[in-house]
Amino acid sequence: VAERARQSPFPMLPVQEAIKIVLEQAKSVGEEQTKNLLDAHGRVLASDVYATDPVPPFPASIKDGYAVVAADGPGKRSVIGPITAGDMSDVRVKPGCIARISTGAVVPEGADAVVQVEDTELFQSSDEGAVELSVKILSEPKVGQDIRPVGFDIKAGEKVLSANDYIGSAELGILATVGCTSVKVYKSPLIAICSTGNEVCDPGVPLGVGQIRDSNRFSIISLLKSEGFETVDMGIIRDSPDEVSMKFKELLSKFDVIVTSGGVSMGEKDYLKGVLRGVLDATIHFGRVFMKPGKPTTFATASFNGKTKLIFCLPGNPVSAVVTCHLFVIPALRKMAGYSRPQASIVKAKLGFGINLDARPEYHRTVLSWPSQENLPIASTTGSQCSSRITSMRSANALLMLPPKQDNLKRLEIGSIVDALMIHKL
Amino acid sequence: VAERARQSPFPMLPVQEAIKIVLEQAKSVGEEQTKNLLDAHGRVLASDVYATDPVPPFPASIKDGYAVVAADGPGKRSVIGPITAGDMSDVRVKPGCIARISTGAVVPEGADAVVQVEDTELFQSSDEGAVELSVKILSEPKVGQDIRPVGFDIKAGEKVLSANDYIGSAELGILATVGCTSVKVYKSPLIAICSTGNEVCDPGVPLGVGQIRDSNRFSIISLLKSEGFETVDMGIIRDSPDEVSMKFKELLSKFDVIVTSGGVSMGEKDYLKGVLRGVLDATIHFGRVFMKPGKPTTFATASFNGKTKLIFCLPGNPVSAVVTCHLFVIPALRKMAGYSRPQASIVKAKLGFGINLDARPEYHRTVLSWPSQENLPIASTTGSQCSSRITSMRSANALLMLPPKQDNLKRLEIGSIVDALMIHKL
Numbered sequence: 001v002a003e004r005a006r007q008s009p010f011p012m013l014p015v016q017e018a019i020k021i022v023l024e025q026a027k028s029v030g031e032e033q034t035k036n037l038l039d040a041h042g043r044v045l046a047s048d049v050y051a052t053d054p055v056p057p058f059p060a061s062i063k064d065g066y067a068v069v070a071a072d073g074p075g076k077r078s079v080i081g082p083i084t085a086g087d088m089s090d091v092r093v094k095p096g097c098i099a100r101i102s103t104g105a106v107v108p109e110g111a112d113a114v115v116q117v118e119d120t121e122l123f124q125s126s127d128e129g130a131v132e133l134s135v136k137i138l139s140e141p142k143v144g145q146d147i148r149p150v151g152f153d154i155k156a157g158e159k160v161l162s163a164n165d166y167i168g169s170a171e172l173g174i175l176a177t178v179g180c181t182s183v184k185v186y187k188s189p190l191i192a193i194c195s196t197g198n199e200v201c202d203p204g205v206p207l208g209v210g211q212i213r214d215s216n217r218f219s220i221i222s223l224l225k226s227e228g229f230e231t232v233d234m235g236i237i238r239d240s241p242d243e244v245s246m247k248f249k250e251l252l253s254k255f256d257v258i259v260t261s262g263g264v265s266m267g268e269k270d271y272l273k274g275v276l277r278g279v280l281d282a283t284i285h286f287g288r289v290f291m292k293p294g295k296p297t298t299f300a301t302a303s304f305n306g307k308t309k310l311i312f313c314l315p316g317n318p319v320s321a322v323v324t325c326h327l328f329v330i331p332a333l334r335k336m337a338g339y340s341r342p343q344a345s346i347v348k349a350k351l352g353f354g355i356n357l358d359a360r361p362e363y364h365r366t367v368l369s370w371p372s373q374e375n376l377p378i379a380s381t382t383g384s385q386c387s388s389r390i391t392s393m394r395s396a397n398a399l400l401m402l403p404p405k406q407d408n409l410k411r412l413e414i415g416s417i418v419d420a421l422m423i424h425k426l
Numbered sequence: 427v428a429e430r431a432r433q434s435p436f437p438m439l440p441v442q443e444a445i446k447i448v449l450e451q452a453k454s455v456g457e458e459q460t461k462n463l464l465d466a467h468g469r470v471l472a473s474d475v476y477a478t479d480p481v482p483p484f485p486a487s488i489k490d491g492y493a494v495v496a497a498d499g500p501g502k503r504s505v506i507g508p509i510t511a512g513d514m515s516d517v518r519v520k521p522g523c524i525a526r527i528s529t530g531a532v533v534p535e536g537a538d539a540v541v542q543v544e545d546t547e548l549f550q551s552s553d554e555g556a557v558e559l560s561v562k563i564l565s566e567p568k569v570g571q572d573i574r575p576v577g578f579d580i581k582a583g584e585k586v587l588s589a590n591d592y593i594g595s596a597e598l599g600i601l602a603t604v605g606c607t608s609v610k611v612y613k614s615p616l617i618a619i620c621s622t623g624n625e626v627c628d629p630g631v632p633l634g635v636g637q638i639r640d641s642n643r644f645s646i647i648s649l650l651k652s653e654g655f656e657t658v659d660m661g662i663i664r665d666s667p668d669e670v671s672m673k674f675k676e677l678l679s680k681f682d683v684i685v686t687s688g689g690v691s692m693g694e695k696d697y698l699k700g701v702l703r704g705v706l707d708a709t710i711h712f713g714r715v716f717m718k719p720g721k722p723t724t725f726a727t728a729s730f731n732g733k734t735k736l737i738f739c740l741p742g743n744p745v746s747a748v749v750t751c752h753l754f755v756i757p758a759l760r761k762m763a764g765y766s767r768p769q770a771s772i773v774k775a776k777l778g779f780g781i782n783l784d785a786r787p788e789y790h791r792t793v794l795s796w797p798s799q800e801n802l803p804i805a806s807t808t809g810s811q812c813s814s815r816i817t818s819m820r821s822a823n824a825l826l827m828l829p830p831k832q833d834n835l836k837r838l839e840i841g842s843i844v845d846a847l848m849i850h851k852l
């Protein structure tokens with residue numbers, strides 16, 4: 001203990017460099033076929049999707065009205081039909097005749113336009129109004145009017161979705177439309193979540209002396225869940241080199257990605273880096289990052305059975321753990337899951353408060369709101385940004401990316417425009 | 427049929443008025459207690475949450491270093507301890523002594539400051555460096571330095587979350603921190619999803635003559651899922667007044683909210699409005715909305731066993747169904763589920779294309795992107811906005827809210843600033 005290093009041996013990497021390293025290591029864990037269409041929701045396509053047949057597969061009426069011969073023009077016509085959507089009718093329209101037709105129904109042979117019901121008038125009926133005999137067409141029909149020809153929306157053979165497209169509700173609707181009910185998607189990585197420390201206890205048990213409740217597992221599990229990633233809660237690892245090694249060996253054998261928090265700082269019970277290097281033969285890609293919060297963030301890879309496993313050892317402070325999970329873990333998981341754009345969107349926001357800059361780039365938790373009279377969103381602070389203060393994450397939908405203090409820039413005034421990394425659905 | 431109205435009897439409501447009516451009818455379906463903490467994720471709090479004890483519950487060291495008596499100043503000190511996080515030690519620090527301490531550990535009695543290890547130097551050790559005997563303090567400690575006092579992050583009795591707060595990962599972390607493992611949340615409404623029409627078939631079966639594949643159930647089920655709402659797929663209702671009435675009676679007895687698509691236009695097989703009014707004694711609050719797409723959107727309520735059920739009959743065209751689901755169904759569900767802000771965020775965007783305005787307010791599907799050199803997001807079009815063209819929803823993350831055509835405003839040029847309703851996570 002006495003002879004330990006009193007300064008961290010790890011250089012402080014710039015955030016962008018650290019993200020680059022993480023994304024280089026994050027690779028797909030394979031592909032699989034979904035069993036039914038709805039299982040594909042929230043996954044990422046592993047191959048392009050083509051339409052096998054056209055949409056619509058027949059000339060379809062766009063309106064409720066009458067299928068007509070356009071050349072007949074306006075005037076009184078005798079009515080045949082009806083042709084409603086889903087009918088397999090063999091009605092033919094001859095000049096001088098019209099067929100009553102519903103939206104989505106097959107436009108019958110002979111007809112080359114549809115006139116909407118609003119542009120017609122009843123002329124003659126029978127059976128006390130039950131049967132239309134003749135109707136007056138009031139407007140001049142144009143050839144093709146209110147008809148969707150075959151393949152109007154999607155052509156046969158058209159590529160409708162591309163590999164690496166995220167499958168949201170729109171894409172799922174497209175898959176249904178083209179009848180693609182079984183889809184090749186990227187596998188989701190298997191992810192383990194742990195906390196570390198002798199001081200942390202489960203939130204449901206009474207606090208002992210010197211103890212605090214573990215929140216990191218809950219924040220991280222639910223954060224990854226809201227990003228579409230299922231995880232396994234692997235509990236709390238106590239501060240002993242043996243327990244840390246044993247647990248990590250188990251995790252490496254079962255998971256593709258390990259996310260822990262705590263145990264990576266300069267304390268004498270911070271065993272993670274030592275075990276990673278000394279016992280697990282892992283490569284520590286970085287052990288510190290030039291940012292606030294999140295300085296001790298550590299990223300390593302280790303080989304197990306020929307596979308490269310990703311190990312994120314996040315800082316133990318609750319805010320640091322969540323902020324670094326957003327910046328490093330989520331982009332890695334999104335890349336592994338096939339996303340073409342793994343990083344969160346960055347928008348411009350106007351500071352609703354003034355702030356003194358820190359020596360390190362700071363990720364300030366903020367609530368962005370869009371007042372209707374403003375062009376840019378207004379960023380309000382969530383209060384004291386101490387990294388232990390988990391309530392500073394409350395309701396936050398973005399992280400303001402504040403630049404580090406410079407000789408000529410020590411403070412940003414209210415109204416300044418800054419970048420904001422989106423961390424929550426708007 | 428002959429004597430039917432040739433113009434819709436329903437007035438076209440402005441969108442804002444229609445939304446207001448929907449939100450007035452949408453009420454909470456009750457409260458429940460979650461069984462474990464992670465079950466609360468994605469739900470909305472039904473009551474305020476208070477901290478029962480302070481965080482931290484003891485004066486905690488912010489750094490790895492030494493607990494000191496500040497008045498001692500810098501200099502050589504003999505070392506006691508160590509005190510690591512989670513220790514239940516009864517170490518006392520006397521003037522002239524210091525205690526080695528880890529981040530998160532209890533600051534011992536007698537000490538009133540912590541000096542980080544980086545600001546110290548080893549002076550004397552024993553047992554070949556295993557034991558620190560004395561250490562030099564290099565900096566001048568200030569009283570309270572690097573100590574989080576009791577209650578620094580959260581005070582005992584402090585309100586940490588409020589009723590109607592959405593429980594995301596940050597809020598779940600806060601609940602864990604204060605030991606609130608069972609939470610009162612709003613119940614989720616029971617929601618049925620149906621398509622209607624003789625022409626629609628399941629995506630997995632071969633297309634018959636005049637048929638198209640049903641995509642609306644899949645789009646809507648997955649859209650509501652991505653908004654956190656579980657639904658029940660109640661299949662396809664065929665175009666017969668008897669089947670429509672029977673099915674609706676079943677749905678009203680089992681669900682709080684019914685969402686259908688199709689069957690609400692002017693066609694002779696559009697039975698929904700007639701059944702709602704004639705058979706189910708429902709109140710049709712509106713039967714048309716002044717918007718594009720989505721004009722035939724119908725909203726009704728019906729009473730069943732003393733409870734008011736919400737019935738959304740969306741248009742059948744795939745894009746119209748999804749757009750109106752965003753505008754009317756999701757805000758209603760969010761209000762029922764307890765959200766304080768049920769409507770989607772509206773941001774400002776710069777048109778990346780020019781467009782002729784429609785007579786109706788148009789909801790143009792767009793992909794917003796934030797190029798780093800621009801302050802506002804740039805809106806790109808998803809192509810032809812025909813309401814049957816489901817591929818116009820592909821990758822869309824917002825709906826541009828284009829104003830209706832006016833005598834003095836017939837077109838918006840590239841670069842114009844417009845409102846955009848966010849429909850997807852950024």
Ligand SMILES: [Mg+2]
Pocket residue numbers: 196197198262263269270316511
């Ligand atoms: Mg620790």
Ligand SMILES: [Mg+2]
Pocket residue numbers: 085622623624688689695696742
């Ligand atoms: Mg129909």
